Amino acid sequence: MKILLINTDDAMGGAAIACLRLLKTLNQTEGIEATMLVQEKKRDNPNVKAITETWLQKKLAFARFVQERLFFKFQEKNKEIRFAFSPANSGIDISEHPLVQEADIIHLHWINFGFLSLKSLEKLFALNKPIVWTLHDMWAFTGGCHHSGDCENFQDTCGNCVQYLKNPYPTDLSNRIWQWKSAIFALRLRSGNNIELRSGNGTAIVGCSQWLSNRAKKSSLFKDFTVKAIPNPLDTNLFSPQNKVEARAKLGLPIDKKLILFVAAKVSVIWKGFSYFQESLEILKTQYSHNQDIELVVLGESDAETIQKLPFKAHALGRISDVNQIVSIYSAADVFVTSSIQENLPNTIMEAMACGTPAVGFEVGGIPEMIEYPNTGFLAKYKSAESLAEGMQWVLFEANYEELSKNARQKVLDNYSEKVVIEQYLGVYRNLVAQVS
Numbered sequence: 395m396k397i398l399l400i401n402t403d404d405a406m407g408g409a410a411i412a413c414l415r416l417l418k419t420l421n422q423t424e425g426i427e428a429t430m431l432v433q434e435k436k437r438d439n440p441n442v443k444a445i446t447e448t449w450l451q452k453k454l455a456f457a458r459f460v461q462e463r464l465f466f467k468f469q470e471k472n473k474e475i476r477f478a479f480s481p482a483n484s485g486i487d488i489s490e491h492p493l494v495q496e497a498d499i500i501h502l503h504w505i506n507f508g509f510l511s512l513k514s515l516e517k518l519f520a521l522n523k524p525i526v527w528t529l530h531d532m533w534a535f536t537g538g539c540h541h542s543g544d545c546e547n548f549q550d551t552c553g554n555c556v557q558y559l560k561n562p563y564p565t566d567l568s569n570r571i572w573q574w575k576s577a578i579f580a581l582r583l584r585s586g587n588n589i590e591l592r593s594g595n596g597t598a599i600v601g602c603s604q605w606l607s608n609r610a611k612k613s614s615l616f617k618d619f620t621v622k623a624i625p626n627p628l629d630t631n632l633f634s635p636q637n638k639v640e641a642r643a644k645l646g647l648p649i650d651k652k653l654i655l656f657v658a659a660k661v662s663v664i665w666k667g668f669s670y671f672q673e674s675l676e677i678l679k680t681q682y683s684h685n686q687d688i689e690l691v692v693l694g695e696s697d698a699e700t701i702q703k704l705p706f707k708a709h710a711l712g713r714i715s716d717v718n719q720i721v722s723i724y725s726a727a728d729v730f731v732t733s734s735i736q737e738n739l740p741n742t743i744m745e746a747m748a749c750g751t752p753a754v755g756f757e758v759g760g761i762p763e764m765i766e767y768p769n770t771g772f773l774a775k776y777k778s779a780e781s782l783a784e785g786m787q788w789v790l791f792e793a794n795y796e797e798l799s800k801n802a803r804q805k806v807l808d809n810y811s812e813k814v815v816i817e818q819y820l821g822v823y824r825n826l827v828a829q830v831s
Contacts, residue, residue: 395823397428398497400488402509405436406659408741409504409530412602412626416819417441419627419812423820431493433486433509443493445486445509458484458508469567471560474664479538479558481571485511489518499823502527506540512574519582524826526819528600528624530738535575535613537568541665541736548572548613572615579615596829598822600624603739603760622822627815628744630807632717635750635799636725645719647709647726651689652790654706655727655751657742658694659713667733667756672704673779674733674786679705682787693723724749729789735777737761744810747771747802752795754785768793770802 397420401413413430414437420428421441428441433455435444446455461484463476470476485508488494500523510518519525531540537552539545545557553569554562562568583595599621601607607623610616642649654675658666679685690708692701701710714720724730730746730753737759744764746753753771755761756778765771772785789798808814 395426395827396496396498397426397501397823398493398499399428399430399501399503400432400505400510401430401503402433402505402507403436404430404432404439404442407504408626408738411741412528412530413503414439414442415627415629415812416815418629419816420819422812423816426820429493431488431491445488445491455486455508458486460508462508469559469561471556471558475558478540478665480506480533480540481538481567482506482510482512482515484508485514487514487517489514489521494518494521494523497523499524499526499826501525504530506533512571512578516574516578516581519578522596524596524598524823524830525582526598526600526822526826528602529606529610530602532606532609534599535610535615537570537572537575539568543736548609548615550614575615579619583618595619596826598622598826600819600822601738602626604763605760606738622818624818624822625739625810625815626741626744627812628741628748628806628810630748630811633721633724633745633748633806635803636722638726638728641722641726644722645711645726647691648689650687652684652687652729653689653691653727654786654790655691655693655723655730655746656732657692657730657746660695661692661700662696665734665736667735667777668700669733670735670756670777670779670782671731671733674731674782675705677780677783678786682783682791684791688790691723691727693720720745721749724751727751728795729754729771729786731755731782731786732761733782734758734761739764744806748806748810750799750803752789752793752798752802754782754789756782764805766805768798770798770805 399413403410417428417430420426430442434446435442446452465483466481533540536548539558552572553564555568556562559566599616599619601610601623604623607621611621661668688706690706692710701708724746730751732755739760743753753765756776757773765773767773772788774781774785
């Protein structure tokens with residue numbers, strides 16, 4: 395069985411990481427030949443192929459991204475949400491690409507930022523090949539936003555988009571995008587009666603979390619499709635606990651401190667909620683004891699001014715791509731903290747817990763499926779810095795840490811290991827292939 399995974403890139407963001415991990419796991423499975431198709435290849439992986447290879451193709455890819463962003467810039471509510479909404483008005487047609495033509499199953503992941511436009515999607519769906527679409531956010535079933543926040547318009551018809559558009563009205567950009575997606579998916583549903591797709595509609599929608607799959611089921615666009623929840627896979631042999639003292643010595647981190655770890659590709663991204671993290675640290679320092687025992691570790695892109703404002707000594711490690719070093723960082727920490735205010739099923743929480751490091755995070759998205767208080771960490775009240783501080787204090791100084799660490803690791807083994815996840819995807823693939831045989 396030939397599986398073609400499609401993602402915008404193979405380097406940046408949680409979707410790319412999750413897609414690469416699935417690619418590796420699939421190619422370790424007997425009877426499966428998996429390839430990943432991206433817009434521009436940045437990693438040295440023979441199973442990843444790129445649409446753009448020449449200098450001109452790469453420039454055109456960048457031009458598509460710029461065209462999409464400029465188009466939205468004149469309609470955006472403010473610049474803070476510029477990359478939180480994708481109009482998908484610019485993209486490339488890959489329907490005739492040899493890998494697409496040869497594939498038994500097309501497996502879509504995150505395809506925005508100038509890679510696949512709505513027109514590109516329309517042509518892919520018109521091929522009448524079995525399609526799996528793994529959702530890493532809400533974009534597939536909204537009028538363009540990647541996370542709808544408190545808006546529930548996607549359950550009916552998008553439009554009047556006050557959260558993202560400068561001039562919302564009933565037939566605004568979000569409504570036009572929703573209408574186009576509706577037409578694409580309606581055509582797919584009708585194709586279930588043709589000779590190529592004898593039963594069902596040859597399409598499976600997968601949410602990486604139960605939370606996201608439930609949102610998709612409620613959407614007007616996916617109400618007639620099969621929607622499942624399958625988490626991202628993790629190599630639990632690689633992501634496993636290391637001796638804390640040895641990990642810290644290797645990284646040059648203090649042995650005698652309680653280390654709080656914060657991870658984000660870029661800490662300034664608004665939905666990572668760094669301001670809540672900073673406020674919670676201020677509370678931790680002023681309202682709780684033992685604050686002299688605490689230091690911070692920040693992994694990801696950050697500026698010196700931001701780090702200097704933090705109330706505890708911070709070790710800013712910048713961006714690191716060496717996965718073995720990342721495992722050591724997770725193992726060196728006493729607690730992993732995420733202050734994200736919009737999330738699906740974060741790879742970072744999964745990775746930390748696999749290394750035996752308990753997690754603290756807001757009760758949002760798929761995070762409550764991962765952090766189970768009091769077994770694997772602390773679930774903080776949404777957007778409450780006070781609750782986040784309480785969670786850090788509890789994990790570091792009050793909980794049975796050894797038990798917490800063991801439970802965190804076991805949670806990942808039971809739910810997110812490669813063996814557990816791949817069996818669920820194989821079931822989806824086999825069901826789709828049966829629909830065309």
